[in-house]
Amino acid sequence: MIAVAPMPELTDLILEVGGHELQVCMQCGTCTAVCPWPRVKPFSPRQVIRYMAFGFEGFEQEDLWNCVTCRTCVQRCPRGIDLLEVMRAARAVMLESGSGPRTFSGPLASLRTEGNPWAGERQERYGFAAPRPVPPYDTDKDYLFFSCCTQSYDPRNRRVGTAMLDILNTAGVRYGCLGAAESCCGDQARRIGAQDVYDDVKQQNMTLFEEHGVRELIVASPHCLQTINQDYAKGTELHATHYATFFHRLVQDGHLILSKPIEAKVTYHDPCYLGRHAGEYEAPRELLRAIPGLQLLEMPRNRERSLCCGGGGGGIWLDVPSEERFSVLRVQEALRTGAEIIATACPYCTAMLEDAIKNLDVEHALRVLDIAELVAQSMTTEAGQ
């Protein structure tokens, strides 16, 4: 429950660190109506904004950390307010004052020391590639492959990373990696308002990119995609492409042939940062349609209306009760389509959906697979098999 005790200096601080759009909110409540949270527990972004605008002490409590940055509200706000930026600014003020979820301290400490939030050793960043050689990036290469920390250190997602490298190798893409020198893109740190941590990892990566003359990247997560294209790339020639978009182009251009049938009913879960944030809805679906034997089924909430997995905006670092997890709702929606596979294109979605499948004890009925895993299973290899 939010306590009502005016602290106007809080509003000033939020405005100072970038939350100025809260001043144009007309309190229409559209954001609350479309936000996924009220489906599982009381939460009103409209009210959070109102409390921020009037400096009411207490808005920083649990409510502030709920937002998973799914962007549903931003699509619909009649004033065009980027609520994610307002939340980020308020979170930055709260973190600065020492107030934030306890579960954030481990990932932030690991980001500072190892360049990833999962307490993984820096040297192990490309351990998922073994026994494949990891080609070093140099100026002869067309692309830098940039791994997501979750792909590098989460055991489930490491399999997705190897599938990506297999696809790039099979298609003869001239790519290289920067290995242990690479750091997290910093998306989660930025979204929770840990600006100093974000600035550090961004600086490390930008220095590395400049030293190696990097221009084009293939990224392993839609969160890296948006962070690099929307922030790192400002005023530079950097450009990132999400792997699903890239693999779709390989198929279109004939560099990748999907010939091995996968006889399965598959539904596709749109990751927020690939769909609502980056506007990419069709490339993953086109890839699935290109796989012989695969039957694509849609959940009622798809594309712009897709339900978030709950992992963005620091959500993957929070300890959320199972009855409040969007991923559990999403798995139930997937089951209702009759699909036996829920495909996705984001390491957070894979981790969250995998967890929900176990939580619901439906491993016998539904599996989560990344688009890359399905493409790797279906592709014709060098030997033509």
Ligand code: SF4
């Ligand atoms: S939808 Fe926009 S204008 Fe309406 S309450 Fe939410 S933030 Fe304010």
Ligand code: SF4
């Ligand atoms: S970004 Fe998503 S979770 Fe956050 S307030 Fe908007 S609709 Fe709700």
